[in-house]
Amino acid sequence: MLTPQAAIKSVFRNYATLAGRAPRSEFWWFALAQVVLFFAISLLGAAGAGSSPEPDTVPVSVGVATGLLLALGLGLAIPNITLYVRRLHDADFSGWMYFLACIPYAGILVVIVFALLPSQPAGARFDAAPNPGPGTPAYTPTQTLS
Numbered sequence: 065m066l067t068p069q070a071a072i073k074s075v076f077r078n079y080a081t082l083a084g085r086a087p088r089s090e091f092w093w094f095a096l097a098q099v100v101l102f103f104a105i106s107l108l109g110a111a112g113a114g115s116s117p118e119p120d121t122v123p124v125s126v127g128v129a130t131g132l133l134l135a136l137g138l139g140l141a142i143p144n145i146t147l148y149v150r151r152l153h154d155a156d157f158s159g160w161m162y163f164l165a166c167i168p169y170a171g172i173l174v175v176i177v178f179a180l181l182p183s184q185p186a187g188a189r190f191d192a193a194p195n196p197g198p199g200t201p202a203y204t205p206t207q208t209l210s
Contacts, residue, residue, distance in 0.1 A: 065089045072097055077091035078150070079143040082159055085187050089191035090178055096149060098140065104131050148179065155181040 066074065071093035078084065109129020149159035149201045155180055 066093065068093045068097065072093045075143050075147055078146065080146060082146055082149050083153075083184070084150055084191055085154035086147055087152070087154060087183060089178075091147060091151045094143075098144075099134065102133060105129050105136070109133075148175065150190075153177050154187045155179070156184035156189075159190075190210040 066087065066089040074086070075089050075094045080085075096132040106129060109126050109132075112123045112125030138194075145162065148162050152159055152161050152175075155178055161191060162175060164171045
């Protein structure tokens with residue numbers, strides 16, 4: 065089980081990696097961190113909502129908070145998708161199952177249930193293949209085809 069700091073570091077270290085697996089602790093600590101961050105920004109934006117000089121204008125704090133939330137949401141889109149795919153791998157599902165979230169209403173619930181499932185040892189098939197390095201070339205020019 066990962067600590068919250070280790071989980072967040074792991075997500076950003078693997079922010080664009082689809083191969084491998086992500087344990088439940090990594091997935092849910094990162095989800096909690098996002099909820100807290102989005103809630104804090106929303107709360108700060110709403111704090112200045114009652115101090116608008118004009119009755120029909122949007123306060124600056126709401127506009128700034130909306131811009132921050134939009135930028136944060138766009139910036140975390142790729143890490144969220146790759147984390148979900150790695151979490152599905154850990155539960156021994158294909159990463160393509162993430163596209164079930166495109167089904168209105170029920171799709172996102174199905175993907176969340178998949179993320180709740182425990183780790184499966186068979187999910188090791190999704191681990192990244194080890195890099196053999198430059199030591200052994202695939203073709204050596206001294207071989208003949210006779």
